[in-house]
Amino acid sequence: MPAGTDPFALVAALCLWGALVWAQRLEPDCPAWIRRRTWPLLLASLWLATTGPGPLAAWVAAPAGLLAAYLLALGLRRFLAEDTVAPPPRLLAALAATGPSVAAAAWVWSRHDRSFAGFPDPLATLTTVHFSVTFGVLPLAMAAIERGLAPSRLRSAAILAYVAAAPATALAFALRASPMTPGAAEVACAVGLAAAFLAWAAGLPRGAAPLALALLLPGILLGAGYSAATFMGWSYLTIPEMAVVHGSLNLAGSLLLVARAAPLPQVGAPAPDASSPVDAGDPATARFVDRHRADLGPWSPEAFARVRATLLGYRFYPATVLVRRAAFEEAGRPARVGDRIGLGLLLPGLPGLPDFLLPAVVEVMAADSASESARFGYRTTRRHYGRGEWVAEVRRSGDRLELAVDCHVRPTRGFVWLGLPLYRRFQLAAFRAGADTLRRAAA
Numbered sequence: 001m002p003a004g005t006d007p008f009a010l011v012a013a014l015c016l017w018g019a020l021v022w023a024q025r026l027e028p029d030c031p032a033w034i035r036r037r038t039w040p041l042l043l044a045s046l047w048l049a050t051t052g053p054g055p056l057a058a059w060v061a062a063p064a065g066l067l068a069a070y071l072l073a074l075g076l077r078r079f080l081a082e083d084t085v086a087p088p089p090r091l092l093a094a095l096a097a098t099g100p101s102v103a104a105a106a107w108v109w110s111r112h113d114r115s116f117a118g119f120p121d122p123l124a125t126l127t128t129v130h131f132s133v134t135f136g137v138l139p140l141a142m143a144a145i146e147r148g149l150a151p152s153r154l155r156s157a158a159i160l161a162y163v164a165a166a167p168a169t170a171l172a173f174a175l176r177a178s179p180m181t182p183g184a185a186e187v188a189c190a191v192g193l194a195a196a197f198l199a200w201a202a203g204l205p206r207g208a209a210p211l212a213l214a215l216l217l218p219g220i221l222l223g224a225g226y227s228a229a230t231f232m233g234w235s236y237l238t239i240p241e242m243a244v245v246h247g248s249l250n251l252a253g254s255l256l257l258v259a260r261a262a263p264l265p266q267v268g269a270p271a272p273d274a275s276s277p278v279d280a281g282d283p284a285t286a287r288f289v290d291r292h293r294a295d296l297g298p299w300s301p302e303a304f305a306r307v308r309a310t311l312l313g314y315r316f317y318p319a320t321v322l323v324r325r326a327a328f329e330e331a332g333r334p335a336r337v338g339d340r341i342g343l344g345l346l347l348p349g350l351p352g353l354p355d356f357l358l359p360a361v362v363e364v365m366a367a368d369s370a371s372e373s374a375r376f377g378y379r380t381t382r383r384h385y386g387r388g389e390w391v392a393e394v395r396r397s398g399d400r401l402e403l404a405v406d407c408h409v410r411p412t413r414g415f416v417w418l419g420l421p422l423y424r425r426f427q428l429a430a431f432r433a434g435a436d437t438l439r440r441a442a443a
Helices: 007-026 032-036 039-048 055-061 063-081 087-113 123-147 153-174 184-202 210-232 239-260 301-312 414-418 420-442
Strands: 288-298 322-326 340-347 356-369 373-380 386-397 400-411
Touching (some): 007 087, 007 123, 007 239, 055 087, 087 123, 123 153, 123 239, 301 373, 301 400, 356 386, 386 420
Antiparallel strands (some): 288 400, 356 373
């Protein structure tokens, strides 16, 4: 090791740009460039361990903020799309997406002046390690392991306790009266965090991940013991010794758990299930009531036949706007009243990332045609971000083919109300894209 190298910074760089990035193999929607093309940033971060603090070091460390932003966006995308996933594993995945933000902030700040939020080194640099592993790699691995297991009340309660204790421990750490000495609240949270993980591990099937747990269990207990012993003023392992023993056990155990876990499922349109009751709301209380009209081009029997097939198959919206899973397609038959459709409205996210997806399930209430007209419509279920009805009709109007879309909608999710102008913009853009789809079919 070169003279003047900071061993804590080396470990932090490996955890942030090595372990955390590699763990994204469990997120199948993570872009390949994040997992495979960040090695120059790892090398740059390793170089930072041999340099002094300053603005240049902070600028070299700054890409960590971009990594954190992308992982946060990926986590938010999954959290929004998987609205029916049981809260415990869903919250674990959310924790894994938020932890890297603090890790990145600590990395950049500590490279600037060897401190973070008022804490000196090595605590500042080790914050990157803790939030990369305990708040990033480990909960992501736990979420992936949990997806492959039958539900368990013990594990669910333990996960909820872990998700609550992790940020509570971090908050208590940030509010320390003395930077180097934990308070009673921090000790209680650290013990709670360890107990939650122990309970989760106890609820796993026998032989689920024996080697990973054999490393993680003593590593996490050492962390709780360090907080308690330091608070009581007892002799315990020093910070460097804790980094070697506690840190190595947690890192190795977390990586083994990642290696053992199967990737999370890809985000996509929800299944067209029949479990959610229909709830179409009332046009009188709707936020938007629309009557759209569009000319699709000259009338001809051939053009109408193509447009009718597109509409009755509910291929109205292009795949860049909305993805779907239709019960009638899965059954290999035409749509009929009462069929369910799983929808995923796509909203653009960060460049290079898959679009955000808002899931919904609707029920077909109209699917009929005549010699010169065809109609398709649905009403929403309670699993929808906007309560309402949507009906589209194509018909002959003289020598032209005309589209009429009537709908009403009232948002049912808080995030839709908060982003109402943006939602409205995408809603109107979706109609224009759908009309263009039918024009292309007619042509």
